[in-house]
Amino acid sequence: MTSFADASTPMEYAPRHVLLEATRPSPLEWARRRREERDARRVAAANQRAAHRFAPLPDWHVVDLPRPMAWGHSDRQPADAGFIAIGPGGVFAVTVADHGRARVLLAGDVVQVNGRRPPYVAEARREAKRTAVALSKAVGSTVPVVPVLVLVGSGPVSYYGLPKDCLVSTYRELARVLSARGERITPTTAAKLSAVARHPTTWGMEPQPNGVSRVGHEESESYRWYPAEAPSADKRPARR
Numbered sequence: 001m002t003s004f005a006d007a008s009t010p011m012e013y014a015p016r017h018v019l020l021e022a023t024r025p026s027p028l029e030w031a032r033r034r035r036e037e038r039d040a041r042r043v044a045a046a047n048q049r050a051a052h053r054f055a056p057l058p059d060w061h062v063v064d065l066p067r068p069m070a071w072g073h074s075d076r077q078p079a080d081a082g083f084i085a086i087g088p089g090g091v092f093a094v095t096v097a098d099h100g101r102a103r104v105l106l107a108g109d110v111v112q113v114n115g116r117r118p119p120y121v122a123e124a125r126r127e128a129k130r131t132a133v134a135l136s137k138a139v140g141s142t143v144p145v146v147p148v149l150v151l152v153g154s155g156p157v158s159y160y161g162l163p164k165d166c167l168v169s170t171y172r173e174l175a176r177v178l179s180a181r182g183e184r185i186t187p188t189t190a191a192k193l194s195a196v197a198r199h200p201t202t203w204g205m206e207p208q209p210n211g212v213s214r215v216g217h218e219e220s221e222s223y224r225w226y227p228a229e230a231p232s233a234d235k236r237p238a239r240r
Contacts, residue, residue: 009112010155015152020147020211026196042098043081043098044096046081046096046152046153046171047081047082047083047096047111049171050083050094050096050150050152050171050174051083051085051094051151051173053171053175054085054175055089056146056175057087057167057175057179058086059088059187059190060085060086060087060175060190061085061086061190061191061193061194061197062081062084062085062086063084063086063089063194063197063198064083064084065082065083065084065093065094065127065131067204068207080098081095081096081097081098082094082095082127083096083118083206084131084197085148085178086190086197087178087179087190088179088183088184088185088186088187088190088192089178089179089180089181089183089184090144090146090181090184090185091131091132091135091144091145092128092145092146092147092148092167092178093130093131093132093141093146093147094148094174095120095123095124095127095129095146095148095150096150096152097111097113097118097120097149097150097151097152098153099113099151099152099153099155100153100154100155100230101154101155102114102153102155103140103155103156103157103158104151104153104155104156104157104158104159104160105114105160105167105213106157106158106160106161106162107109107160107161108115108160108161108162108163108164109121109122109163109166111149120149121147121149121163121166121168124148124149124166125147125165125166126149128145128146128147128166129145129146130158130190131145132144133199134202134203134204135196135197135201135202136199138196138199138201138202139192139193143193144165147165147166147167147169148166148167148169148174148178149163149166149167149168150169150170150174151168151169151170151171152170152171152172157170157213168203181237190194226233
């Protein structure tokens with residue numbers, strides 16, 4: 001039996017393919033994205049150049065500094081510009097500032113770059129305090145963290161006074177400056193603190209199902225911290 005279409009019955013049209021035209025970003029949005037991508041690559045390169053200075057040094061550990069949110073200010077660096085350096089000299093929260101070819105004037109807590117005064121020193125102290133609170137809570141003992149501001153760039157740096165309780169150095173002199181603080185902790189203690197700093201639960205983060213933490217590191221092996229009343233593992237017991 002042959003079917004036929006009734007003119008009184010409306011026919012429904014179901015297209016096989018629906019073409020959606022992608023919304024094109026405006027020229028202003030496109031320029032903003034390109035600028036953000038360029039700044040992110042520049043800061044990542046500066047961060048790597050500063051952290052690479054510890055590669056030849058034994059017993060030093062470099063851990064990316066997890067930051068909960070972007071700074072959200074045009075005068076500040078993006079949120080991933082920094083790391084934690086742990087070695088014989090202690091624990092250091094390093095904040096990296098890339099000034100490029102611009103001249104830097106440093107007078108106490110004031111850092112001037114191209115006529116602007118970004119709060120680099122205040123941010124370095126804030127990150128050191130946050131790192132100290134997180135590590136101290138994780139190990140159950142007070143862990144002092146020294147704030148460090150590292151200047152990365154080819155422009156000249158003029159010093160008219162150093163800030164208090166905050167180290168300032170160029171990236172070329174960073175390893176020498178931190179190594180000059182002597183031996184305050186043993187290599188075993190530095191390795192333990194490095195494991196604590198790499199663990200996502202130290203920063204209130206949960207590891208991902210694939211075993212990778214949200215801060216971008218593989219979940220470190222389980223660590224054991226010895227309390228103050230117990231003998232430390234890196235100290236030999238006295239012979240009787």
